Amino acid sequence: LIYGNAYAQIIRNGRGDVLGLYPLMPDKMKVDRDEKNRLIYIYSRYDEANPNLKEQGEIVLYADEVLHIPGLGFDGLVGYSPIALAKNAIGISIACEEYGASFFGNNANPSGVLEHPGVIKNPDKLRDAWHRAYGGKNSHKVAVLEEGVKFTPISIPNNEAQFLETRKFQIEEIARMYRVPLHMIGDLDHATFSNVEHLSLDFVKYSLDPWIVRWEQSLQKALLSDSEKGQYFVKFNVDGLLRGDYASRMQGYATARQNGWMSANDIRELEDMNMISEEEGGNLYLCNGSFTKLIDAGKFAEKIKEETDNG
Numbered sequence: 276l277i278y279g280n281a282y283a284q285i286i287r288n289g290r291g292d293v294l295g296l297y298p299l300m301p302d303k304m305k306v307d308r309d310e311k312n313r314l315i316y317i318y319s320r321y322d323e324a325n326p327n328l329k330e331q332g333e334i335v336l337y338a339d340e341v342l343h344i345p346g347l348g349f350d351g352l353v354g355y356s357p358i359a360l361a362k363n364a365i366g367i368s369i370a371c372e373e374y375g376a377s378f379f380g381n382n383a384n385p386s387g388v389l390e391h392p393g394v395i396k397n398p399d400k401l402r403d404a405w406h407r408a409y410g411g412k413n414s415h416k417v418a419v420l421e422e423g424v425k426f427t428p429i430s431i432p433n434n435e436a437q438f439l440e441t442r443k444f445q446i447e448e449i450a451r452m453y454r455v456p457l458h459m460i461g462d463l464d465h466a467t468f469s470n471v472e473h474l475s476l477d478f479v480k481y482s483l484d485p486w487i488v489r490w491e492q493s494l495q496k497a498l499l500s501d502s503e504k505g506q507y508f509v510k511f512n513v514d515g516l517l518r519g520d521y522a523s524r525m526q527g528y529a530t531a532r533q534n535g536w537m538s539a540n541d542i543r544e545l546e547d548m549n550m551i552s553e554e555e556g557g558n559l560y561l562c563n564g565s566f567t568k569l570i571d572a573g574k575f576a577e578k579i580k581e582e583t584d585n586g
Contacts, residue, residue, distance in 0.1 A: 276346075276357065276453065276486070277356065277357075277358055278301035278302060278356050278358075279301075279345070279346040279347070279348070279353070279355045279356040279357060280301045280304070280341075280343065280344065280345050280353050280354050281301065281343070281344040281353035281357075282298070282299040282300075282301055282316065282318075282341060282342065282343055282344075283297060283298050283299060283342040284296070284297040284318075284336060284340060284341060285339070285340055285341065285342055285498065289446070290487070291500065292375075293498050294571055296342060297319055302315070302316050303318055303319045303320070304316060304319075305319070306343075306352045306353050307369060308354070313337065313338070314337070314338040314352075315337060315338075316335070316336040316337070316338075316341045316343070317333055317334070317335055317336075318333065318334045318335075318336060318342075319333050320332055320333070320334065339497075341497070342360045342493060342494070342497045342498065343493065344489050345489070345493075346489070353381070357452050357453065359489060360452075361448070361449070361452045364445060364447060364448040364449060364452070365506055367445050367448075368445035368446070368448070368449060370447060379502040388426070389546070390424065390425040390426075390528040392422075393422075398400040398494050401424075411500075443462075446460070446462065446586055447462075450462075453482060454478075454481055455478065455482060456474040456475070456477065456478050456482075458471055458474055459475075459478065475512075475516070476517060479513055479516045479517055483513065483516075484513075487511045490509075490511065491508075491509045491510060491511060494509045495508060495509045497545040514545070522530040524546075528545075532561070533561075533562065533563055534562055535560045535561055535562035536560070537560075538555050538557065538558050538559055538560050539551055539556070539558075539559070540558055543557075
């Protein structure tokens with residue numbers, strides 16, 4: 276989610292069975308093609324902090340040796356980093372934070388200009404003396420100015436610069452990068468009792484699902500053999516995140532039970548309840564007796580018509 280790619284070296288035994296995954300840092304990985312047009316992964320083990328390490332160098336891994344989960348990309352090799360693509364939005368947010376820290380670090384006093392009627396031989400000395408005397412925690416002290424020096428504030432007030440509005444918008448911008456609903460990061464301005472549940476469902480459907488599909492497809496492609504792909508599949512279970520309120524769940528269970536595609540034990544398992552024994556009918560699949568096939572309904576109508584015509 277940060278780099279746009281996830282890599283792990285696949286550890287196999289002599290028969291090719293997967294024994295484990297060794298995570299690899301995305302910023303040290305380069306993806307390319309060799310002279311035979313095969314996909315190769317070049318992993319750098321250079322460590323600038325420890326230049327004397329003996330294990331430094333580059334390791335070349337082939338596609339069957341690497342689990343690669345890419346994000347959005349256009350070259351067929353790697354995904355792009357959402358952080359890099361949204362660097363301007365993040366930069367504005369960082370600038371707002373730094374400005375706010377500086378502003379309140381000076382006790383919310385605006386900066387300005389010290390004006391002198393004559394020529395100042397050492398302006399840096401005057402500025403430093405002003406900061407020591409009236410900057411930071413001393414900003415509310417009464418200033419004593421000599422020799423015609425005048426202080427003129429020049430900063431734009433925060434309400435005119437829309438400081439708070441800008442910070443709030445940048446939070447929304449960063450949340451929008453990953454399609455995270457604002458109520459999940461503590462912004463409840465647009466959240467109501469009726470829409471929070473649907474916003475949470477949207478988060479699973481539109482934010483998590485695209486990444487979950489990437490994980491499922493990449494794991495199945497890289498870790499399962501050809502024979503195993505016909506027997507097994509990778510699936511993330513997000514049913515717990517999709518559970519609605521109690522009344523909605525019970526209504527859904529009732530529909531499933533009446534239409535015969537869920538048993539009592541199927542429902543109790545989803546609700547983390549103890550199973551009912553088979554003797555008590557816990558595994559029975561039932562449906563309403565009034566249901567009939569459409570073709571049978573037509574035959575029944577024809578039969579009634581014939582009996583009516585025959586008196």
